[in-house]
Amino acid sequence: MTIDFTLTPELDELRLRIRSFVDEVIKPTEAELTDPDHIEDRAEYLTKLIGMRTKAQEAGIWLPHMPKEWGGMGLGHVELAMVQAEAAKAYYGPFVFNCMAPDEGNMHTLLHWATDEQKQKYLKPLCDGTTMSCFAMTEPEVAGSDPTLIRTHAVQDGDEWVINGHKWFISNARRASFAILICRTEDNPDLPQAANTAFIVETHWEGWNRVREVETMHGGTGHSEIVIEDLRVPDANMLGGRGQGHLLGQSRLGPARLAHCMRWIAQAETALDMMVDRSLNRFAHGSMLAEKQGIQWMIADSTMELYQAKLMVLHAAYRIDNKLDFKSEVSMAKHFVANMLGRLIDRSIQVHGALGYSTDTPLAHMYQHARWARFADGADEVHQMRIAQRTIAAYRDTGSTRSATGDLPI
Numbered sequence: 001m002t003i004d005f006t007l008t009p010e011l012d013e014l015r016l017r018i019r020s021f022v023d024e025v026i027k028p029t030e031a032e033l034t035d036p037d038h039i040e041d042r043a044e045y046l047t048k049l050i051g052m053r054t055k056a057q058e059a060g061i062w063l064p065h066m067p068k069e070w071g072g073m074g075l076g077h078v079e080l081a082m083v084q085a086e087a088a089k090a091y092y093g094p095f096v097f098n099c100m101a102p103d104e105g106n107m108h109t110l111l112h113w114a115t116d117e118q119k120q121k122y123l124k125p126l127c128d129g130t131t132m133s134c135f136a137m138t139e140p141e142v143a144g145s146d147p148t149l150i151r152t153h154a155v156q157d158g159d160e161w162v163i164n165g166h167k168w169f170i171s172n173a174r175r176a177s178f179a180i181l182i183c184r185t186e187d188n189p190d191l192p193q194a195a196n197t198a199f200i201v202e203t204h205w206e207g208w209n210r211v212r213e214v215e216t217m218h219g220g221t222g223h224s225e226i227v228i229e230d231l232r233v234p235d236a237n238m239l240g241g242r243g244q245g246h247l248l249g250q251s252r253l254g255p256a257r258l259a260h261c262m263r264w265i266a267q268a269e270t271a272l273d274m275m276v277d278r279s280l281n282r283f284a285h286g287s288m289l290a291e292k293q294g295i296q297w298m299i300a301d302s303t304m305e306l307y308q309a310k311l312m313v314l315h316a317a318y319r320i321d322n323k324l325d326f327k328s329e330v331s332m333a334k335h336f337v338a339n340m341l342g343r344l345i346d347r348s349i350q351v352h353g354a355l356g357y358s359t360d361t362p363l364a365h366m367y368q369h370a371r372w373a374r375f376a377d378g379a380d381e382v383h384q385m386r387i388a389q390r391t392i393a394a395y396r397d398t399g400s401t402r403s404a405t406g407d408l409p410i
Contacts, residue, residue: 005314011079018061018086018097025055026090033092052096053129063098063127065259066107070127077255077317081262088266098129102172105256106133106180113198113240113248122178122200134176136201136226137249140168145375145382147246148192152183152228154199156235161185161199163207163231169214173224178202181228182245189243196245200237207231218368254330255320257377261313261337264373267366268309268337268344272302274363275348282351289351298347305340312336315406328390328404335383338373345370 007015029052032039039045056062064083066072075083080099087093094100103126110123125131142149152165163183173179178200185197201208207230214223240248276299279290289295316329345367349356356363374380391404 003315003318005078005318007079007082011082014061015082015086017059018083019089021056021059021061022086022090022093026052026093026096030090030092049092049095052092053098056096056098057129061097062129065099065104066111066127070111070123072127076321077258078314078321080259081265081313081317084259084262085266085269088263089270093266094263098127099259101256101260102135103133104259105252106135108255109135109180109239109248109252112251114200115236117236118200118239125177131177132172132175134170134173134179134203134224135182135252136167136170136173136179137182138169139166140225141166144169145379147182147196147249150182150184150196152181154183154185154197154233156185157232159235161233161235161238163199163201163228163233165228167226167228169223170226171223173203173210173226174213174222176203179208180239181233182249185245186243193246194243196249197242198239198245198248199233200239201231201233205231205233217371218365221369253377254326257334258313258316258320258330260373260377261309261333264337264341264370265306265309265313267370268302268306268341271345271348271363271366272299272306274361275299275302275344275351278348278351295351298351302344302347305344309333309337309340315408328387329406331378331383331386334378335380335387338370338376339380341370341373342367 029048033045033048039048053062061073063070063072064075065080066074068074083097084094084099087097087099090096094104107123107126110119110126114123122131122133126133137147137150138144139149139151141151150165152163152167154161154163156162163181165183167181170179181199181201182196183199184195186195189195203210207228209227209229210224211227212225213220214225216223276290279295279299280288282289285292290299312329312333316326316333319326319329345363349363349367352361352363355361358364387404391401394404395401
């Protein structure tokens with residue numbers, strides 16, 4: 001079993017080009033976008049934002065996760081990890097390169113599940129960067145981590161489906177031209193996982209009502225509450241087969257969880273860089289912070305955890321690329337990286353003291369946003385439950401837990 005994470009000269013050159021683009025184009029523009037002295041109105045804001053996308057396309061850094069025939073760069077998941085970890089060093093990085101959530105996951109879903117007609121109508125504009133989308137599964141009345149409990153219901157009426165229900169915390173819904181909507185179509189399926197079906201819903205259709213933005217501890221960040229009332233959807237907009245909604249959702253969420261981890265690694269590395277820089281430049285009680293054992297422990301713990309996170313993500317990405325089962329590896333990576341992110345940012349804030357708690361550095365903003373990571377795309381406890389179940393099953397089947405711990409040759 002050979003696992004080689006060495007980049008080819010071409011990919012290493014690409015990584016450096018992305019890093020330069022982030023440093024020279026995105027970060028300076030971001031500084032202008034957050035400075036009211038530089039931006040007079042929303043039109044100017046959008047012009048600068050879209051302008052960065054145009055420059056990225058001209059630089060050949062666009063759509064890294066999609067095949068070349070769809071205008072992408074044709075990168076695998078291991079290679080995508082390299083791109084995402086560089087792109088997410090800036091807030092708008094994934095958006096500029098058109099590899100941000102939820103569009104990135106929806107593109108993969110449409111590529112593998114959509115009909116040719118659906119691909120031309122919905123996937124192509126996403127790839128071109130002319131539309132945006134959302135994924136509507138979570139509901140307020142039932143546990144978001146258990147889609148078998150979904151109550152939003154679709155009833156067939158001729159060549160249409162009439163849908164009623166309630167969705168909540170739907171990311172990017174306010175900007176989306178369409179949604180991939182998961183709802184119940186089967187009342188008494190043989191398996192609970194066969195009750196749901198996916199539909200492509202255009203958000204301007206009558207019956208799709210975005211009632212509010214859900215305010216969070218991080219402020220208003222684009223998560224919407226949706227009330228669906230007698231929404232009529234053509235049968236041609238069913239995505240995948242009837243009763244395949246759960247399978248479609250799970251096939252989407254596995255790689256999407258790992259893409260989140262790739263972006264979180266970028267944030268964690270930024271926090272570690274800031275922690276070390278602060279320790280080298282802050283003098284207190286007779287020496288620099290970097291010379292104090294307590295600070296060194298925080299730096300060491302953070303370094304080891306970030307190293308573990310990178311290895312877990314790369315190994316899970318390797319398994320996806322090589323068409324190996326990846327459920328356990330992605331669950332373990334998602335749980336570990338999400339928790340690592342919070343711990344590492346917290347340590348960096350501690351080393352910065354009151355400065356870290358203030359909004360004079362990015363750390364406070366990063367810390368608020370990081371808390372979301374522990375329940376996004378599956379809560380910690382759900383992943384732990386699945387990891388334990390697979391570990392117990394592996395031991396029962398083989399007398400060893402080896403296959404549940406990465407199935408590595410060690």
